[in-house]
Amino acid sequence: MPNNAFPSIIVFDVNETLLDITTLEPLFDRMFGNPRMLREWFAQLVLYSQTMTLAGLYTPFGELGIGALRMTASIHDINITDADVSELKERMSSIPAHPDVLPALTRLQDAGFRMVTLTNSASSTVPTPLEKAGLSSFFEKTFSVEEARKFKPAPETYQLVAAELSVETSDLCLVTCHLWDTIGAQAAGCRGAFLKRSYNDMLPAPNVPVPDLCASDLTALADQIIKRKQGA
Structure with missing residues (x-):
């Protein structure tokens, strides 16, 4: 060329x-009481995916996403259930x-x-x-x-x-x-x-x-x- x-x-x-992915906001509103927490979670997911690559490590994006959800919840002292995780997976597959x-x-x-x-x-x-x-x-x-x-x-x-x-x-x-x-x-x-x-x-x-x-x-x-x- x-x-x-x-x-x-x-x-x-x-x-x-x-x-x-803004269609995920109702889920984050229910879990965190704030739909904008979607952005914090996704930013953590991107940050740690890039960190893994820089460190020479690899974990599938979906698994990092669940980990980032649990981490974000822990930071904000929110309890995340297995049902919440399942709902995120289901919603992510149908955006x-x-x-x-x-x-x-x-x-x-x-x-x-x-x-x-x-x-x-x-x-x-x-x-x-x-x-x-x-x-x-x-x-x-x-x-x-x-x-x-x-x-x-x-x-x-x-x-x-x-x-x-x-x-x-x-x-x-x-x-x-x-x-x-x-x-x-x-x-x-x-x-x-x-x-x-x-x-x-x-x-x-x-x-x-x-x-x-x-x-x-x-x-x-x-x-x-x-x-x-x-x-x-």
Whole structure:
């Protein structure tokens, strides 16, 4: 691919980017008395997944998620039951898509882009969360970091996708609502498209890579990708 050409393979992050985890808020409201505790739990989950990778260790994302739930509850002196854990697992397996996802994927598919997913979550049994959300038909393949046994943003996770597709990382554009994910992808040689949803933003600090594209709506971001590919 020429250096100035935009990739035709789009790699989507799943949780929060495609699937709306805010639907878990009622559970956290019941357990903690505050729906915003969802954000604290998820931040702990991401922090410790990355910590495990930096330490050269690996525990599946789902198991870390349960551990992070118990840890967060302990910090706030809340009792978490086995039923609470089971409910979290069940809800996590059936998270719906954000409203802007279906039209965005349709536009990209109609424009001829190849699309795959890359998630920190382990592979799941059928039906998968993407199948339950009605999105699986858009993707030619779904990748989990479990094969690399490292979590994003480790370079090996993005390299895994490139190797499996027999392309270079420069042939990939990652779409994600996590800036730490675009930072990792760009450092590994991919393009980065940042979806700025209501709970995230840019990090204005020296040497932080600026995403190639940025929008607050996935449909608008898809339009930017199409225009960039067309050289507009």
